[in-house]
Amino acid sequence: MSARNWLPCIDFTLASEGGLTNDAGDPGGLTNFGISQRAYPDLDIARLNQNDAETIYRRDYWNKVAGDALPAGIDLMVFDMAVNAGIGRSAEIFQRCLGVDADGVIGPATLAAVQCAAPGPLITAIGAAQLAFYQALPGWVEFGRGWAARVARRVDAATGMLTATTGAST
Numbered sequence: 001m002s003a004r005n006w007l008p009c010i011d012f013t014l015a016s017e018g019g020l021t022n023d024a025g026d027p028g029g030l031t032n033f034g035i036s037q038r039a040y041p042d043l044d045i046a047r048l049n050q051n052d053a054e055t056i057y058r059r060d061y062w063n064k065v066a067g068d069a070l071p072a073g074i075d076l077m078v079f080d081m082a083v084n085a086g087i088g089r090s091a092e093i094f095q096r097c098l099g100v101d102a103d104g105v106i107g108p109a110t111l112a113a114v115q116c117a118a119p120g121p122l123i124t125a126i127g128a129a130q131l132a133f134y135q136a137l138p139g140w141v142e143f144g145r146g147w148a149a150r151v152a153r154r155v156d157a158a159t160g161m162l163t164a165t166t167g168a169s170t
Contacts, residue, residue, distance in 0.1 A: 005161065006062060009076045010054055012157050013083050016150055020046060025142055034083055057083065065091060066106045071119050072165035073158035077126045078106070080154050084147075085133065093133060097125040119162050127155035 017034025028036025030045045033053035037045045040056070061082045062068075067075045074094075081090035088104035095102040098113045114122070134140060134147040 005070075005072055005075045006058065006067065008157070008161060009062070009067065009079050010057060012076060012154070013057065013080050014050065014053065016080065016153070017083065025139065061087060064106075066111060069111050070106075070114060071162070073119060073123050073160075073162035074114060074126070076158045076161060077123055077130070077154060080150075081126075081130050084150070085130075089133070093129045094126060097122060097129055119166075120159065123155060123158045123162065127151055127158075130154075 014033060017031075020030075020032045022030045026036075028038045030037040032045045032048040033050060035043070035045065035048060035053055035056055037043070062079055064087050065075075065078045065082050067079050070078060078090050078094050081093065091104045091106050091110075092102040094106070095104075095110055098110060098117060100109050100113045131148060131151045134144065134151065137143075137147075140147070
């Protein structure tokens with residue numbers, strides 16, 4: 001567990017979020033690298049570059065989900081979901097899968113519990129819970145195919161990170 005996982009996680013998220021968009025169905029409005037005008041109203045979203053996006057993601061998402069303290073693969077599952085659906089929501093899903101108090105804040109109790117969890121089955125459980133969350137959203141009809149594909153890619157990438165780190169299959 002270390003910052004070494006930051007690069008594969010941010011690469012995955014940036015590839016999933018894409019570039020500049022202004023989809024009328026997206027409540028975030030103008031978005032670039034997945035960073036929305038709604039979330040950052042004082043930021044010039046159209047001029048945002050990748051380095052700026054990475055700085056924002058590290059400071060406002062990765063650090064807030066304790067990415068450096070999470071095992072390989074679990075970090076991706078929690079971080080990418082935080083970017084896509086909110087930090088608190090991602091943390092709560094993760095905590096429910098761990099069986100700890102789902103308060104939306106990854107602190108000492110959550111970090112202690114993840115050390116005792118089997119990472120492969122945890123990745124699978126988080127992926128299933130994330131998919132269930134998306135399926136319950138009103139936008140599922142319009143965006144569901146993309147959300148489901150992203151969860152599947154997230155689980156596959158997280159499993160690959162785990163295997164590369166531990167050498168074990170899940």
